[in-house]
Amino acid sequence: MIDVKEILGFAPLLILDGGHGITTPERRTPPLGDGRVIQEYEFNKTVAALAELYASQLGFETYLTSPDETDTPLPERTEAANRVYREYRDQLQREGVDLSGKDIATFVSIHYNTLGSDYQTRASGVETFYYPTSSKGQRLATNLLDALLRGTSQRNRGVKSGNLYVLRTTEMPAALIEPGFMDYRPEAELMGNDAYREEVAKEIVEGVLQYYGIKHRIE
Ligand SMILES: [Zn+2]
Numbered sequence: 001m002i003d004v005k006e007i008l009g010f011a012p013l014l015i016l017d018g019g020h021g022i023t024t025p026e027r028r029t030p031p032l033g034d035g036r037v038i039q040e041y042e043f044n045k046t047v048a049a050l051a052e053l054y055a056s057q058l059g060f061e062t063y064l065t066s067p068d069e070t071d072t073p074l075p076e077r078t079e080a081a082n083r084v085y086r087e088y089r090d091q092l093q094r095e096g097v098d099l100s101g102k103d104i105a106t107f108v109s110i111h112y113n114t115l116g117s118d119y120q121t122r123a124s125g126v127e128t129f130y131y132p133t134s135s136k137g138q139r140l141a142t143n144l145l146d147a148l149l150r151g152t153s154q155r156n157r158g159v160k161s162g163n164l165y166v167l168r169t170t171e172m173p174a175a176l177i178e179p180g181f182m183d184y185r186p187e188a189e190l191m192g193n194d195a196y197r198e199e200v201a202k203e204i205v206e207g208v209l210q211y212y213g214i215k216h217r218i219e
Pocket residue numbers: 019020027040110111112
C-alpha cells in the first residue's frame with residue numbers, strides 16, 4: 001500500500017461529485033431483462049462512496065459533494081467544493097507546507113451517459129470531459145480516461161471539452177466521467193453490476209494518482 005502524503009509531502013484532497021438524486025427519475029436505464037430499472041444516481045453515488053474509500057486508504061483527504069440520496073443543486077455542490085478546498089489550502093499553509101506549483105485538490109464528477117429512452121440508440125463507450133480553457137482539467141480528464149479504459153473492454157469515445165456547470169465553477173482541476181451508456185443494454189447491465197462499480201471507483205483513484213505522477217494499481 002502506498003501513502004500519497006509521504007510521496008507528495010501533503011495529502012491531496014479528492015472531491016467526488018456523484019451526480020443527480022432519487023428525485024431525478026428521468027435519468028435511468030430502460031427496463032433490464034428482469035424488469036429492473038436503475039436510476040443514474042444509484043451508480044454515481046455508489047461509485048463516489050467506493051472511490052472515497054479507496055482514496056482514503058491511500059492517504060488522500062476526501063470530500064463528497066452529495067453523500068445522500070437527495071439531488072443536491074449544482075451551485076450547492078460546487079460552492080461547498082470550493083469552500084472545502086480553500087479551507088484545506090489555508091490549513092496546509094498554516095502548517096507551513098510549501099504549496100507553490102502544487103495542485104492540492106482535484107474534482108471528479110461521476111455520471112452515466114444516455115442518448116434516448118430505449119435500447120435503440122446504440123451509442124456506447126466511455127468518455128471524459130474538461131472545461132475548454134483548463135489545461136489541468138484536460139490532463140486530469142485524460143488520466144481518468146486512460147484508467148477507465150483498463151479492465152472491462154469498452155469503446156473509447158475520447159476526451160472532450162464541455163462548458164459544463166461543475167467544471168466551469170470549480171476552482172481546482174476538474175473532470176467529469178461518463179463510463180457507459182444506460183440506454184445501451186450491455187452497459188446498462190454493467191451499471192447495475194457491483195464488480196463494475198468497484199472497477200470504476202478504483203480507476204478513478206488510479207487516474208487521479210496518475211495526475212500526480214504516481215503509477216499505482218489498486219488490488
Ligand atoms: Zn448525469
